[in-house]
Amino acid sequence: MTYEIVAQDVDVAVGGSTPMTAYLARPSEAGSRPAVLVCSELWGVTEEVRDIVRRVAALGYVAIAPNLYHRSGPETAAGLEESDANRKRGFELLGQLTREGVETDLRACTAYVRDHAAATGKAGVLGFSLGGHIAYFAASRLDLAAAAIFYPGWLPVAGTALSRPEPLLEATDSIADRDVRMLLFFAELDHVIDADQRSLIDQALTKAGVRHETVVYPGAQHAFFFPGRDVYDEAAAQDSWNRVRTLFAAELDQ
Numbered sequence: 001m002t003y004e005i006v007a008q009d010v011d012v013a014v015g016g017s018t019p020m021t022a023y024l025a026r027p028s029e030a031g032s033r034p035a036v037l038v039c040s041e042l043w044g045v046t047e048e049v050r051d052i053v054r055r056v057a058a059l060g061y062v063a064i065a066p067n068l069y070h071r072s073g074p075e076t077a078a079g080l081e082e083s084d085a086n087r088k089r090g091f092e093l094l095g096q097l098t099r100e101g102v103e104t105d106l107r108a109c110t111a112y113v114r115d116h117a118a119a120t121g122k123a124g125v126l127g128f129s130l131g132g133h134i135a136y137f138a139a140s141r142l143d144l145a146a147a148a149i150f151y152p153g154w155l156p157v158a159g160t161a162l163s164r165p166e167p168l169l170e171a172t173d174s175i176a177d178r179d180v181r182m183l184l185f186f187a188e189l190d191h192v193i194d195a196d197q198r199s200l201i202d203q204a205l206t207k208a209g210v211r212h213e214t215v216v217y218p219g220a221q222h223a224f225f226f227p228g229r230d231v232y233d234e235a236a237a238q239d240s241w242n243r244v245r246t247l248f249a250a251e252l253d254q
Contacts, residue, residue: 001060002058003057003060004027004058005025005027005057005058006025006026007023007024007026007050007054007057008025009022010023010112012105012108013112014070015104015108018070018074019070020066020067020105020108021045021066021067021077022045022066022067022112023045023050023053023064024062024063024065024113024117025054025057025062026057026061026062026113026117027057027058027060030118031118033060033119033120034062034122034145034253035063035110035117035120036056036061036062036064036123036124037064037065037066037123037135038053038064038065038125038126038131039066039068039125039126039127039128039130039131039132039135040127040130040131041128041223042080042094043079044067044068044076044078044090045065045066045077045078045079046079046081049065049128050065052128053065059245059248061248061252062117062118062119064113066108068097068101068102068105069093069096071101072096094130097162099137099162099164102137102162103141103142106134106141122145122252123143124144124147124247124248125142125144125146125148126147126244127149128150128223128225129150129151129152129192129223130161132149132150132151132152132184133153133154133161134161134162135147135148135149135152136149136152136171137162137168137171139175139182140171140172140174140175141174144178145181145251146180147175147180147182148182148244148247148248149184149185150185150240151185151186151187151190152201153192153193154167155168155169155201156200156201156204157197169201169204172207172208175205176208176210180210180211181211181212181247182212183212183215183244184201184212185214185225185240185243186214186215186216187216187220187221188216188217188218189220189221190221190222198214202214215239215243217240219233220236225237225240225241
C-alpha cells in the first residue's frame with residue numbers, strides 16, 4: 001500500500017543551541033505511525049535525501065531527516081551541491097561532528113515526531129554512506145527496532161566521522177544489547193569500503209550476536225542507490241529498496 005503524504009521543513013529544539021532544521025514527511029491519513037530516521041550522505045539534506053524521506057513516508061511511516069551540520073551554520077540546511085569544492089567542505093563539516101552532538105540531535109528528532117507528528121514508540125533508521133555510518137552509530141545508542149544501512153564508510157578504521165577516538169565498529173556490542181535487526185548493503189567495487197572491511201564488519205556483527213544480513217551487489221559501486229549518477233545501478237537499487245520495505249514491515253509494523 002502506498003500512502004498520500006504531507007511533507008515540510010521543521011525546526012527541532014536541541015538543548016540550548018539554535019534549533020536544528022529537519023525535513024519531515026508522514027501519511028496524510030490520521031493515525032499513529034512508527035518513526036524512521038533518515039541519515040544523509042556527505043552532502044547533507046539534499047533534494048535526493050528529501051525524496052527518500054517522502055518515499056519512506058509513502059510506505060506508512062513518519063520519516064525525518066535531520067541536518068546534522070546545523071551547528072556549523074544555517075546555510076547548511078539545504079545541503080551541498082555535489083562538486084570537488086563542496087566535497088572538501090563536506091569533510092570539514094563532518095569533521096566537526098561529535099558522538100554526543102549527533103546522539104542529541106537524533107534523540108531530539110525522535111522526540112519531535114512523537115510530540116508533533118503522531119509517531120509511535122517504535123522506530124527505525126535508514127542511512128546512506130556517511131548516513132550509513134551515522135545509522136550504525138544510532139543503532140548503538142538509540143532504542144531502535146531496525147536499521148537499514150547502505151555502504152557505511154569508516155566503521156572499522158579510526159579517525160573519520162564518528163570513528164573517533166576509536167573505530168565505530170567497536171560499538172557493535174551495544175547494538176546487540178538493544179536487539180536492533182540490521183540490514184547492510186555493500187557494493188562489490190566500492191572504492192571506500194573494500195572486501196576486507198566488509199568482512200570485518202560482518203565478523204563483528206556475527207560475534208556480537210546481532211541479528212543481521214549483509215548484501216553485496218556484484219559490479220556495483222559506492223553510491224549505487226541514487227538515480228541520475230554515473231554509478232547508479234537500477235537492479236541493486238530496486239532490490240535493496242524491496243529489502244528495506246520488508247525489514248521495516250517486519251520490525252516496525254508488528
